[in-house]
Amino acid sequence: MIQLPGLIDPHVHLREPGGTHKEDWDTGTQAALAGGFTMVLAMPNTQPPVMDAESLKACSTLAAQKARCDYGLYLGASQAPLSAGDLAALAPDAAGLKMYLNHTFGPLLLEDMSLWMHYFEHTPKNMPIATHAEGHTLAAVILMAQLYKRPLHLCHVSRRDEILVIREAKEKGIPITCEVTPHHLFLTEEDLPRIGNARGQVRPDLNTKADQQALWENIDVIDCFATDHAPHTLGEKDGPKPPPGFPGLETALPLLLTAAAEGRLTIEQIISRCYTNPRRIFHLPEQAETRVEIDPLAKWEIKAANTFTRCGWTPFEGMQVQGKVTRITLRGKIAYQDGRILAEPGYGMNIRKN
Ligand code: NCD
Numbered sequence: 001m002i003q004l005p006g007l008i009d010p011h012v013h014l015r016e017p018g019g020t021h022k023e024d025w026d027t028g029t030q031a032a033l034a035g036g037f038t039m040v041l042a043m044p045n046t047q048p049p050v051m052d053a054e055s056l057k058a059c060s061t062l063a064a065q066k067a068r069c070d071y072g073l074y075l076g077a078s079q080a081p082l083s084a085g086d087l088a089a090l091a092p093d094a095a096g097l098k099m100y101l102n103h104t105f106g107p108l109l110l111e112d113m114s115l116w117m118h119y120f121e122h123t124p125k126n127m128p129i130a131t132h133a134e135g136h137t138l139a140a141v142i143l144m145a146q147l148y149k150r151p152l153h154l155c156h157v158s159r160r161d162e163i164l165v166i167r168e169a170k171e172k173g174i175p176i177t178c179e180v181t182p183h184h185l186f187l188t189e190e191d192l193p194r195i196g197n198a199r200g201q202v203r204p205d206l207n208t209k210a211d212q213q214a215l216w217e218n219i220d221v222i223d224c225f226a227t228d229h230a231p232h233t234l235g236e237k238d239g240p241k242p243p244p245g246f247p248g249l250e251t252a253l254p255l256l257l258t259a260a261a262e263g264r265l266t267i268e269q270i271i272s273r274c275y276t277n278p279r280r281i282f283h284l285p286e287q288a289e290t291r292v293e294i295d296p297l298a299k300w301e302i303k304a305a306n307t308f309t310r311c312g313w314t315p316f317e318g319m320q321v322q323g324k325v326t327r328i329t330l331r332g333k334i335a336y337q338d339g340r341i342l343a344e345p346g347y348g349m350n351i352r353k354n
């Protein structure tokens with residue numbers, strides 16, 4: 001048996017409000033617990049998006065009623081920029097500010113760099129900023145962190161050139177951190193024939209073997225593993241306009257533990273990237289009496305049929321993994337044991353409340 005702290009996923013899409021046929025606060029936090037996560041930070045590209053006091057309040061009310069693990073809510077940076085006063089007022093209630101700088105699922109997108117400047121200037125320094133920026137956009141937003149001398153977290157970094165720029169920027173003292181998803185660590189474009197081109201759509205795309213290898217070679221530069229759990233139903237994925245996104249909450253830890261069993265990763269690296277670093281970067285509270293118990297020897301096959309997410313599929317279908325969550329204690333209560341969710345809806349707490 002191995003004991004881990006309650007793991008933190010700083011990047012999930014739980015789809016409520018507006019997309020509850022894909023996932024909701026109940027099923028999404030069940031998936032989190034089944035995957036060994038006791039805290040998730042939820043992205044704002046819901047319908048409506050979380051981007052002002054009213055939408056943040058509405059989402060937070062839904063989460064409070066249904067979440068089974070602890071959570072935080074991102075505030076989305078919209079094209080109608082929030083004032084410095086609004087940002088300061090909302091900062092204590094939000095996990096962070098999310099800035100979408102490249103096209104993806106949902107309406108939040110900031111193309112005009114003067115808007116980026118607005119948010120970098122007026123977002124309180126202690127409010128984490130997380131951004132979706134790929135390729136040249138990533139280099140451009142790193143400049144903002146340097147210009148405004150404030151921390152910036154780069155979401156789902158997936159390419160060789162990106163991780164090399166990040167390494168260089170960190171070495172020069174620019175205050176950036178980054179996350180990588182399990183699907184970019186464990187899948188490449190060569191998996192697309194097996195997954196199917198439509199189902200395999202995800203932002204950022206699955207990339208080349210060389211990109212994947214560069215992520216592994218630069219594992220010391222990667223601060224967090226984040227699932228970017230982005231459930232869409234099979235009907236949607238196989239339909240005429242497949243939306244991008246993969247579910248990931250229930251497969252991340254088993255994949256990472258398998259890499260650890262193969263000697264490609266250490267348990268300490270998993271703990272720093274799924275607990276210590278996200279806690280520090282996002283200023284997250286300690287969860288007292290919380291632990292995740294693992295059977296590191298259990299071998300099993302990933303099957304969508306055995307998952308809690310509502311979306312009903314996984315790009316890792318049929319993969320053999322080693323390492324299984326056996327029990328989770330969350331704030332003194334058993335929240336998960338041997339495949340059963342024991343935490344009730346509403347047990348989860350908003351990490352920004354007091
Ligand atoms: C995400 C989604 O579906 O909300 N999709 C994805 O491919 N990652 C949006 C996002 O994180 O960019």
Ligand code: ZN
Pocket residue numbers: 011012013043228230
């Ligand atoms: Zn995302």
